[in-house]
Amino acid sequence: MSNIFKLKLTALGHPNPGDFNCEDEKEYRSVILWLEDQKIRHYKIEERDGLRNIEKDSWKDAFNTYQKDLVSPVLEGTPNEQLNWLLSYAVRLEYADNVEKYKNAKVEKPKQAAPNVVSSNPLDNLDFSSPAFKAGVERVCTLAGVGPHPDPKFRLAALANILKTTPHPQPPPNEANLIQQPSDVLKLLFVQDLRDLQTKINESLVAVQTVTADPRTDTTLGRVGR
């Protein structure tokens, strides 16, 4: 957390962001006061007295009131969360005041270890939490006799295991067509994929043959038998 505080304080131009210790009550309070005095400026100067009394116990009440006045979403949060929100709020205000100055700033993207692969396979983008998915799994599981489990993905894995190791269950007659047609489509798509793959394999083999092939015959070796 303190790293974020440091970054945000630096962005806001705090005089010594590196030394700030959020665990120290006094420093915490003085940063809040600094934020209101220099950046947020929600109250008029005379209204800031409550926050200015850093040494007094009444400061806590003043801080609560202040957060309520700002409509902070983390009123119930930990002091660190409250400070974080205030810092973010201050950054937003700072940006809004100087849009022209900041809008051309570019964020240096951190380098990703793996390239971001966007899958074109619709199966990869299935929404596993959707009711349709859950209902589908439920239905097939009942057919295959897979017992209940709260996680539909878990049941799907069990189903896959069953389908791989045992003969497929017969669909009920009234649903036979419903299952036959999509499975026919899947089979045809699969055959097409397989054909593409086989063609690529053949092309590779032919490419290798251009290097290795040297078919020869020698008719003097031949001998017809009895």
Added chain:
Amino acid sequence: MVVRQYNEELKYLEKINPYCWKIKMGFQPNMNVEGVFYVNSTLEKLMLEELKNSCRPGMTGGFLPGVKQIANVAALPGIVGRSIGLPDVHSGYGFAIGNMAAFDMGNPKSIVSPGGVGFDINCGVRLLRTNLHEKDVQPIKEQLAQSLFDHIPVGVGSKGIIPMNARDLEEALEMGMDWSLREGYVWAEDKEHCEEYGRMLNADPSKVSLRAKKRGLPQLGTLGAGNHYAEIQVVDEIFDKYAAGKMGIERIGQVCVMIHSGSRGFGHQVATDALVQMEKAMKRDEIDTNDRQLACARINSVEGQDYLKAMAAAANFAWVNRSSMTFLTRQAFAKQFKMAPDDLDMHVIYDVSHNIAKVEEHVVDGKVKTLLVHRKGSTRAFPPHHPLIPVDYQLTGQPVLIGGTMGTCSYVLTGTHQGMTETFGSTCHGAGRALSRAKSRRNIDYKEVLEKLENMGISIRVASPKLVMEEAPESYKNVTDVVDTCHAAGISKKTVKLRPIAVIKG
């Protein structure tokens, strides 16, 4: 073996529908599961006749009848489901040819048996299509047959024309069709349209004897003898237009090339070596079988694993072999038509293995199980949407190539869901012998056979005409009966019928 009267034997057999018979427990001792075989009324007679003959007093020697062999397989440790006889079933070494059986990999007692794979490991059929029409080929049929004959060495003791040294062979055994691909003998699309993508990954050439490698090295790219052949065929009938279209077969009269071959002497040696090892393992692990020919070892034993690794290497050998012949066929056509094989659209439709053991997943009693599936004279026939079939056939089911006999027609079928549940995704593999080789030689004259083919307008090139009668259509069951039974029983579906116009043979 239990000796009973024929009438007593019949009590253990029950016809459960017009195309399927059940072999009940007790038909042979120690059966773990029931047996089953698929036949129509014509094939049924052959089956029962064979059993009847064996019941006659004084009948010893030779193979046991097919029904007995199916039941003996049902008594092997670890078998699941049923021991299944396909319509082309006939007696073989240990297992009947046309018998499939699956063993639970999860059961430590389960076995693998070289007899359940056969001596010609990964014997199989490959079908190439062209964009030619029968009328383009008829005028130069003789030249084309001769050209194929010149390119693909045939017969016992034939040697291939693709130069290979010992190191090449090691690599080929490990890489299978990937080797052919790397060296440029086949196209990338060929691999795509091949069972297992033309490579068994567990192949380990170090588990193969030097003797097998020595036998195999000069034989790569040769057709071999026996029932192996390369045929120029034309599309005679299309039963399933959509499935045929997916295979690039668009019209009646379209020219295709079928290659039926295996792993030659290499696979034979691998199987022979394994049988010796397994006899020892059986004694050690106290594995009891009804028939001495059913030599086997636990899948997890050293012998079992060594066999599976060597068998995989032999399977890879067979794929390289068929791939080399694909290359040579394309060359022969390109020369005759003065066009690139590309422009002749000479793509591999599919390549099936009908002598192999593979680890597959199947549903047994409502549970997915990992099984070691033995298919001997039986073709894998996976249904639509099975993950192990090429993408182009995902909607039609796996193409199943059924080679007929010399001079008769061949078929392309597709796998079905019913076959997946009933027969572990397996179907027939060809016509299936009706007469033994010796019997054929006694009863049929080779000149007559050749004359007959000529009269049918079929060009023929053979290395050893005197053995032709062993392969005469009369020695085999009628392939149409076999295929119709599979179709009617629902374990695979008829797609295309092909008829030969030129044959080259060992």
